[in-house]
Amino acid sequence: MITDLAPAFRPIDADLSVWRHDRADETLFYAPGYVAVVDAGCVPEFAHALETSALTRWPALDALREHAAAQDTWRDLVARPFAPVCLTLYLNNECNLHCRYCFSDPGPQRASRLALPVVRSAAEIVATHCRAQNRPLTVVFHGGGEPLLDAAYAGAVLETVEAAAAAHGLGLFRYIATNGVMSPALAAWMAAHFDLIGLSCDGPPGIQGMQRPLRDGRNSAPYVEQTAQIVHASGTPLHVRVTVTAESAPHQDAIAAYVCQQLRPQEIHVEPVYGVGRARDEVQAQADAFVTGWLRGQAVARQHGIPWRTSGSRPGEIHGPYCQVYRDVLHLVPPGTATACLTTTTGEQARARSLAIGEPGAAGTLHLDTAHIEALRHALRREAPDCAGCFNRFHCVRDCPERCALDDLALAHGFRCAINRTLAASAIHDAADSLRAQYPDEAVCGGEVHF
Ligand code: SF4
Ligand code: SF4
Structure with a gap:
């Protein structure tokens, strides 16, 4: 099933907005809007550097860290008037x-x-x-x-x-x-x-x-x-x-x-x-x-x-x-x-x-x-429990408009969740494939993800 593509992205750490997906001989590291493609041999060093904020020789890792600040961008978005x-x-x-x-x-x-x-x-x-x-x-x-x-x-x-x-x-x-x-x-x-x-x-x-x-x-x-x-x-x-x-x-x-x-x-x-x-x-x-x-x-x-x-x-x-x-x-x-x-x-x-x-x-x-605008902004920022670990959580309309963020969030996700995460995963794989084709000799390369 094509919609099985998405669950393969798993969070690397509860505090970092970075997810990983292991492919045959390389791993994709994804932060909202950016993917780094890492050869299997470099993955332990890359993952360790990411978790410890160590300096590295890879610009893609710095870019990944920048995009991992999505949590802050989201907080600013919901906090500003x-x-x-x-x-x-x-x-x-x-x-x-x-x-x-x-x-x-x-x-x-x-x-x-x-x-x-x-x-x-x-x-x-x-x-x-x-x-x-x-x-x-x-x-x-x-x-x-x-x-x-x-x-x-x-x-x-x-x-x-x-x-x-x-x-x-x-x-x-x-x-x-x-x-x-x-x-x-x-x-x-x-x-x-x-x-x-x-x-x-x-x-x-x-x-x-x-x-x-x-x-x-x-x-x-x-x-x-x-x-x-x-x-x-x-x-x-x-x-x-x-x-x-x-x-x-x-x-x-x-x-x-x-x-x-x-x-x-x-x-x-x-x-x-x-x-x-x-x-x-x-x-x-x-x-x-x-x-x-x-x-x-x-x-x-x-x-x-x-x-x-x-x-x-x-x-x-x-x-x-x-x-x-x-x-x-x-x-x-x-x-x-x-x-x-x-x-x-x-x-x-x-x-x-x-x-x-x-x-x-x-x-x-x-x-x-x-006052009502602020109350609505507060109520509408709620997130379903399933979204918390999802690689798509910072760029997803969730189940809107059929199911409003004001509705019962405990209900299982439906059609929109499935297509949102699958199409986003497909865009990440696409970006990774074209980066690989562009930089065949680089152990680590990275680039932005768009449709
Ligand atoms: S609704 Fe969006 S963020 Fe939530 S689990 Fe589904 S794809 Fe992920
Ligand atoms: S239906 Fe969607 S757009 Fe409308 S208020 Fe609810 S979450 Fe927001």
């Missing part, structure tokens, strides 16, 4: 598609949308933090639904954020996640007004039509292809988001070929369906089937020189679950509630799960509940 530098906006709860798995379950009618005064107030809060940190402001248009259904309203929201950034003398990075089903004129407007387009496409028309049909049942693929062409013509960077279901998991090589050839993005982000919202009863792929398919897709994408990524485990980054309160993101959902969680798409949902962290006052001024 919430200081958002990104504003994420779920503009509405309306959509022109009827994807079978939508995490937000939007309807055909606009239930509610963000009010401009609260967008202005939230942008002001984020801009203040950006200025203090000397960073540009990032704004993300997302749904809750399709963010560009009402182009005039979306334009007004964008102008509101642009004005806040300009008032503080900040640069602005504008990202939009879209289903791409729109007129050519609107696609051209989008390409001209955003810095990066994230286009959802689940693969060739047969898969796209099955998983992401229009509300009237027709296939959305022709619109997505047309929008991608318009974005290309404008020169705006394009990423594609692929959602994988149990049915499409074995076809990820064909999905990769189609996306690379037809849509030609700079990156492809591949995620197993989020089993929440309308997809709460969706049966996931078997972990082995997802991973096998994912690796085949990655091989095809590599032939085209296009990164094939997934977000569950990102070895180049120290991270936990997707909680916005840990990602420096101020996230608004209609009609103007600030939420801690990307799976809540209305203020009502956020309040029902105690994940609302701010509400607008009478004049639309957003009031953040700092």
